[in-house]
Amino acid sequence: MTKSRATMTQVARLAGVSIKSVSRVINREAHISPRLRERVEAAIAELNYTPDTAARSLAGARAFVVGVLFDNPSPNYTMNIVGGAHEACSAQGYHLRIDNLDSTEQDRALADQLEAVLSHGRCDGFVLTPPLTDIPLVLDTLERHDVRFVRIAPVLAPGRTPTVQIDDFAAAGAVAQCLWGMGHRHFGFVGGPPSHGAAGTRRAGFFSRLKALGLEAMPSEASGDFSFDGGIAAGFALLRTATPPTAIFAANDDMAAGVMVAAAQCGLAVPRDLSVFGFDDSWVALSVWPYLSTVHQPIRAMASAAVSLLLDHPREALALEPVTLDWTLIERGSHGPVRPER
């Protein structure tokens, strides 16, 4: 038999106080004398006591469970979200629940999925990731059920709910700046699906900065659906023209990897003949050669922050001011100075 865990009663006895006092210390309630707190904390340490989650949630209001709702095809992205959220949860003794919704479903079916999730077991809150963050039906349903939630990188109605994000607009602008500084004047842009609003923001940031820099001919564009396949196709579309761009910025890494494939097929060497920039700094960025230059998004940290937002604020008092974390420009091997005209 593994040594059974200590109970609150045992702690109370050892500390010579009532069980309620122990409870107070555990829950950091006010109005407890330092002496008492000390005694209790000593007893807790002595017994290696940990509150029983099941009992707590049965007696109290909290369920000690937070859920992550996702529908992102990239295992890398989702794994980071899950990892970050899990870290923040377990630091506070919470469990993490994860549920995969299928946002391509019809409204009706999507609503059913959500209802199923909500009725499955009580949750203290949810973390929403793109593209679920921008589906009105999802937001409405959650609000109607009166459940708290935080959105990560939403685009739709930013102020409507608590949010954690990075400044996609500025990051894309930095990519433009970097490429411009290396002499590029002919650009291509590979966009994502309309459902991922952030792709639009990145486009806007990229174009806006180029314009501010004095570029006249705006980049040629192609849509890549955030996928490797789409990136290949978009790459071909951009490259097989009379005046192909010397630099292409893709709204995510998978598409950028596809663009690199298209470039190779076209006989273009990266970065000598073509500079390629991605976005996300995901796993694929280090699974292509040369390594992909990209924008690092602190996904784990964003998920942790989202969970903290959920857990550290009393009900009905979630901060509505978006929490904005820092991105980083990662200059690896897929971009370089423009090649002088021959």
Add this chain to the structure above:
Amino acid sequence: MTKSRATMTQVARLAGVSIKSVSRVINREAHISPRLRERVEAAIAELNYTPDTAARSLAGARAFVVGVLFDNPSPNYTMNIVGGAHEACSAQGYHLRIDNLDSTEQDRALADQLEAVLSHGRCDGFVLTPPLTDIPLVLDTLERHDVRFVRIAPVLAPGRTPTVQIDDFAAAGAVAQCLWGMGHRHFGFVGGPPSHGAAGTRRAGFFSRLKALGLEAMPSEASGDFSFDGGIAAGFALLRTATPPTAIFAANDDMAAGVMVAAAQCGLAVPRDLSVFGFDDSWVALSVWPYLSTVHQPIRAMASAAVSLLLDHPREALALEPVTLDWTLIERGSHGPVRPER
């Protein structure tokens, strides 16, 4: 206020039976008349009742939590494991806990990590993934704490614990067979780190089949550490020789992707000049061009099976006969017939 969930008492009242009878139906206990069961089930459906996990675990012995212990650098692999395990868990009303151990730590530190995990909260069982499956210290610690666990794809002492696996040996043999059938007679093999025992099994299966097929000169070998980088280096080592192989089998997809990069750098076209085979059918297999030929491992299903093993068997009665799932040879674009000597 969201409609509060029905309780067992309410179900009992509606069905006109005692709460204990409802409990019996829920837990599929024996000795209950069909009539009673029917009435209770009707009431459950009517009230849309779901047992309260917190109360169940407080009163009973189960915690309704299973844990996944992992230390695999591939987010794709881990995400599939988590997804499959989660599916099996939530089907039975269990929560999934995930914990990342660092197996590169010293024994002492690793033991501490495990102790921390074990003391964090009660779990009904754990699912172990490689390379944790083959670390004696981990196995010993878990057994000493008397916690149940299932291993996925272990190599060390296969019969020691309940196990879910595929036949790596046979799968690697099929790769050899496939390549041999296409006329290849000069092979290269890229192995994984010693800590991942499965890599050794794949090597054995590959070599064994080639030998059986009548090959005299065994494949040249290089180690790739299961990483993309390692694959590139191994690829160079194999390709930059007097008589380079016409086909290379890498023990996982990441390394195979690296081999493809090395091939390109050497001016070799895949599959025209070199055939490449990977293993796992992970995300990267579809993030390279041409798409990688590989062996599909049903990772999600394996994780589900592991959880089922844990949950469907009474304590102390876990099946020790390994559960072996099917692999599939996925022939995509990275291999082809050997090119006739010029």
Add this chain to the structure above:
DNA sequence: TTGTATGCGTTATCAG
């Protein structure tokens, strides 16, 4: 600032 009594929704023990 501290302690006491009650109940959360189930399972488990024991009678019928």
Add this chain to the structure above:
DNA sequence: CTGATAACGCATACAA
């Protein structure tokens, strides 16, 4: 086969 009733470990009102 079925039903009372006592735990389970904690939070919550309420009292002191």
